[in-house]
């Protein structure tokens with residue numbers, strides 16, 4: 389008997405990874421994925437707690453799903469409704485009161501127990517709750533073999549989870565728990581499994597991935613740079629990325645790796661958060677804006693074609709107009725290829741939520757608009773400067789126009805080019821003829 393499973397993923401790439409693993413864990417129990425929540429026997433919301441909006445959206449989605457669940461029950465088709473991820477971790481007890489129709493609530497460190505939790509939920513009338521941080525790592529309980537989506541060219545592998553940095557605005561240290569690295573052997577097994585199935589690009593994932601300290605086969609603690617070198621040697625792996633990094637953890641060894649490992653893509657997501665030293669200190673970021681600038685210089689010295697992406701928060705408590713201007717100045721100086729920017733959102737239980745000088749919503753909105761305008765202009769300018777260059781493109785899907793394929797450049801830009809379908813899943817050299825706001829147009833180079 390097959391059962392249908394619907395997973396809705398909110399938030400970060402770690403959640404997307406976790407959702408994929410949940411589906412893999414439930415497949416042996418006969419669960420097949422469906423896009424349609426209403427036809428699913430088991431619905432999992434894999435939630436995000438990072439900003440208030442993200443968390444509130446869960447409750448409105450739950451309300452709608454409860455109506456679907458009732459309609460199904462009336463037809464004699466029960467639906468199990470489960471909430472996983474960081475909202476579940478942070479608000480499990482409250483959620484049980486606010487949405488008692490939810491059958492299962494489980495945190496990010498408990499999803500390896502899904503088969504058991506599903507069985508318990510079937511027997512239990514109330515909500516099954518699993519939000520404690522287990523002493524054992526879930527990674528020891530996840531299958532090493534992966535099931536990449538059909539035709540997937542890129543795959544994610546979690547190497548590190550959790551955060552000990554405690555930026556004063558952030559819930560991640562509370563929802564994901566302490567920093568923890570996976571053993572090298574487990575990581576390599578997963579990469580090999582993906583590569584054997586045609587995945588060419590591997591992104592090593594972690595909340596503080598550049599602070600990776602996994603146990604190596606030699607019993608020693610391996611750094612991320614060392615791990616990347618070995619991943620680069622795995623047959624089939626053509627591209628490596630890692631995300632997300634903490635600036636103060638960028639070691640000389642890792643910077644040097646960018647100049648030495650061709651498979652390591654020249655594109656780095658390195659969140660700066662602010663250009664003001666006072667704000668950065670109040671955020672407990674452990675790096676100033678000068679440190680950030682020097683880091684960028686060191687990276688570009690070893691890899692001149694390196695492009696950077698960042699995250700920024702506007703309207704952190706106490707942020708003055710002049711301090712916000714320093715953020716704009718940093719963005720102008722570094723010239724980011726891509727950046728996410730957010731209005732500061734006060735999160736319950738974090739130190740910044742209780743700080744004086746909370747910034748009015750209207751001021752945050754103005755600052756966000758100004759920053760996003762600058763970031764958009766920089767991205768467009770970066771894309772335009774790609775015109776005339778020849779870039780390797782990993783082709784991933786068919787384009788809208790006949791004969792066109794769409795792939796990704798080393799900088800994650802979508803590249804459209806006329807190309808035979810036989811190039812799907814392969815990397816080919818493409819001459820970029822135009823750069824637009826969100827994509828590049830290219831012409832395939834004749835193979836030499």
Ligand code: SAH
Nearest residue numbers: 557558595632659699700701730731732733
């Ligand atoms: N290193 C982490 C970053 C986590 S959160 C990781 O990749 O897992 C992603 C981004 O959300 C942060 O870099 C920050 O810019 C933003 N963010 C985190 N908490 C926030 C808050 N309370 N309000 C607004 N933005 C926030």
Ligand code: F3S
Nearest residue numbers: 551553554555558560
């Ligand atoms: Fe959050 Fe700062 Fe860690 S942004 S994930 S507490 S590095």
